[in-house]
Amino acid sequence: METRDVVIVGAGLLGCFAARALAAYALDVTVLEAREDVCTGVSRANTGVIYAGYDTQPGTLKTRLCVAGSRGMAALCRELDVPFSRCGxxxxxxxxxxxxxxxxxxxxxxxxxxxxxxxxxxxxxxxxxxxxxxxxxxxxxxxGAGTLDPWALGIAAFENAQANGVEFRFGQAVGAIRRNPGGFLLETDTETYQTRAVLNCAGLAADRVRELVEAPLVRIFPxxxxxxxxxxxxxxxxxxxxxxxxxxxxxxxxxxxxxxxxxxxxxxxxxxxxxxxxxxxxxxxxxxxxxxxxxxxxxxxxxxxxxxxxxPNPYYVREEGGVWQPEARGIPSFTVLEEGGLVSLIGIKTPGLTCAKPLGDYAAQRLLAHLGGAARRPDFDPRRRGIPNLSAMAETERAALVLSQPDYGRIVCRCRGVSEGEVREAIRRGACTVDGVKRRTGAGMGRCQGGVCMERVLALLAEARGVPASAVCKDGAGSEVLHGTL
Ligand SMILES: Cc1cc2nc3c(=O)[nH]c(=O)nc-3n(C[C@H](O)[C@H](O)[C@H](O)COP(=O)(O)OP(=O)(O)OC[C@H]3O[C@@H](n4cnc5c(N)ncnc54)[C@H](O)[C@@H]3O)c2cc1C
The missing domain is CATH 3.30.9.10 (D-Amino Acid Oxidase, subunit A, domain 2)
Incomplete structure (x- = not known):
């Protein structure tokens, strides 16, 4: 069986940024995600604030990463082509x-x-x-505070990590992990993966993923x-x-x-x-x-x-009469547990978005230390271009794009002015649900909430995937929109 250097469990903001950080090294990295797409968990439903760094306890890892993340956000967003507003x-x-x-x-x-x-x-x-x-x-x-769309940052990190050689596999819920002489054997419903090290970025399930191999220590009380x-x-x-x-x-x-x-x-x-x-x-x-x-x-x-x-509120737990009880106070800093090649990020809540890049870098450094280092890849490219955004373009730029690619001239979402070309490009980049298209293009985010565009988005998804529209979901398994045909 092929052996990876690192398997990352979970493709939220943290999994995607850790993958991007590891992509800069000569390592074989695979991300296993239970859902059909990236950033469908905590990373898509949050406040989207980039914190300045006065809210957290001085001297903690959280504070250090928050101040660094906030300072570096404008440059990161330029590199990844993500809209960011440093509004204060x-x-x-x-x-x-x-x-x-x-x-x-x-x-x-x-x-x-x-x-x-x-x-x-x-x-x-x-x-x-x-x-x-x-x-x-x-x-x-x-x-120094600001705001951005959190999923947009995570999707950009995903695309950039993928472009630099990281493998992402979806519909792969890790259900078992066993230590072995080569490192770890991970099992999903359909596959088995051998890896030298594991990074656990499973968000709300990070405590349970860690407990597939270790005794309880920190649990999430949501x-x-x-x-x-x-x-x-x-x-x-x-x-x-x-x-x-x-x-x-x-x-x-x-x-x-x-x-x-x-x-x-x-x-x-x-x-x-x-x-x-x-x-x-x-x-x-x-x-x-x-x-x-x-x-x-x-x-x-x-x-x-x-x-x-x-x-995902993290608490240290102790056993009392066979039940794991939380300590009275939650954990104020980020919880990063390292156990012989298993690194777990547990209960990373606010300001995890602000810290996504520095925390991803930090986790990558912990894994590199365990692996004994790796050479930097000279061809690593940290830049990524976003999907062309028709509504943000100047008239001449828009006209040129429509002339060369006519589907950018067909508006699908009237509230946000999103074209068919943008939807098709989102699907090409990995969107496989209506909400996946929404997060990548903004189609369905405006006043009518998809009342106008959802039918066309469904049809485009069905066409690209070669399935009937009734098989297309709004947001993951079980959320089919249609019972019939369009
Ligand atoms: C209400 C709220 C508001 C917030 N507001 C802000 C803010 O304004 N600013 C800020 O800086 N931070 C904010 N945060 C924090 C930030 O959103 C999180 O720290 C960050 O999104 C956490 O990302 P994650 O990758 O750990 O988790 P997730 O995005 O949840 O990703 C975890 C992934 O792991 C997958 N997974 C789970 N189990 C398995 C398994 N067994 N196998 C494979 N995959 C698995 C899940 O499907 C999921 O995709 C907020 C958080 C919350 C809850």
């Missing part, structure tokens, strides 16, 4: 208790080396963001979050990422002016009362109530979608 963030207080939190975060930010942080008066905050409540008493401004997405008419309502620090206990409100221009509101923090990934009515009502307090003029009739997310 404003954390706001509406009272003395919250003001004290802002001062503590300011001090932590200075200690962490975050540049440009400023404490602001209420007047200065309102001058920057006139739509905020006049109850604001102070603000903390971080010019909690849930809810979000609201507003129509493009919300563009410009706020210009910075707004973090509202509540006066009493609770989560507060976050408002994100996305790279597409519309507004994202959330997340809440709640127990997993409903199915993973589902929204809860109480969570959505909480967001609306917070908006009424903090941005009273925001028109919530502009909400076009809501979605749920799951937080």
């Amino acid at each position: 963030s404003l954390m706001i207080a509406c009272g003395e208790k919250a003001e004290a939190v802002l001062r503590r975060k300011y001090a932590a930010g200075l200690e962490n080396g975050v540049e440009g942080l400023r404490l602001l008066t209420a007047g200065a905050v309102r001058a920057m963001e006139p739509n905020l409540t006049d109850r604001v008493t102070a603000g903390l401004y971080a010019p 909690s849930a979050a809810d979000y609201l997405v507003l129509d493009d008419l919300s563009r410009g309502f706020v210009r910075h990422v707004i973090f509202h620090e509540p006066e009493e206990k609770g989560k507060g409100l976050t408002l994100v002016p996305t790279v597409s221009g519309n507004l994202l509101v959330g997340p809440t923090e709640r127990d997993m009362a409903v199915a993973p990934g589902a929204t809860a009515a109480a969570g959505l009502a909480e967001l609306r109530a917070l908006c009424a307090q903090i941005v009273p003029d925001l028109d919530l009739d502009l909400v076009i979608r809501s979605f749920g997310a799951v937080r």
